[in-house]
Amino acid sequence: MNKFLFSFLIVNLMFVFSAQAQEQTSASKTKKKVATEVFTVYGNCGMCERTIEGSLTGVKGIKKAGWDKDSDQMTVSFNPTVISFDQIKQRIADVGYDSDSHRATDEVYNNLPGCCQYDRPVR
Ligand SMILES: [Cu+2]
Structure with missing residues (x-):
């Protein structure tokens, strides 16, 4: 090891x-609240998977985050009193990945490795 x-x-x-x-x-006191959301995050490969999931690794309020490269589906379990769904999608956009509601800046997208420059959704 x-x-x-x-x-x-x-x-x-x-x-x-x-x-x-x-x-x-x-x-x-109150029972711990955990919400789970499933949504689309555009991406290509295993490297995208590491980047997308990495944007939520160790983040306060995130219980579980997994992205599937075949279906482009992101599943996140989180405590909504600590982090909002909006903040989660923004973190993913900040590392270069578009979701159904949040878009990465062209600058961050263009800095992704060539294999990771997925087809962006039309806006
Ligand atoms: Cu990739």
């Missing part, structure tokens, strides 16, 4: 324990 993987596992473990502790202390 390499060092990176090991520290990654430790961080995950700590997260699980702190999440459990948090759940116990807030159990009497």
Whole structure:
């Protein structure tokens, strides 16, 4: 096991324990809200997948984020009291990817690797 993987596992473990502790202390208050949205994000390949998902990795309020390159479908589970659906789509646009409602700037799009310059939706 390499060092990176090991520290990654430790961080995950700590997260699980702190999440459990948090759940116990807030159990009497309101239940944790998690929303899940499925929407289209335009892209091409596995590299796009890493960039798109990477834009939400480690972001506060994001529980799960996965993009499927065959269907262009993005599935995000998040806590809407921490991050909005709009902010999520904006983060994806900020790394170069158009969604059904948010568009990347031409500058960021043009800086994507050639293989990742997907056909943009007509606007
Ligand atoms: Cu790509």
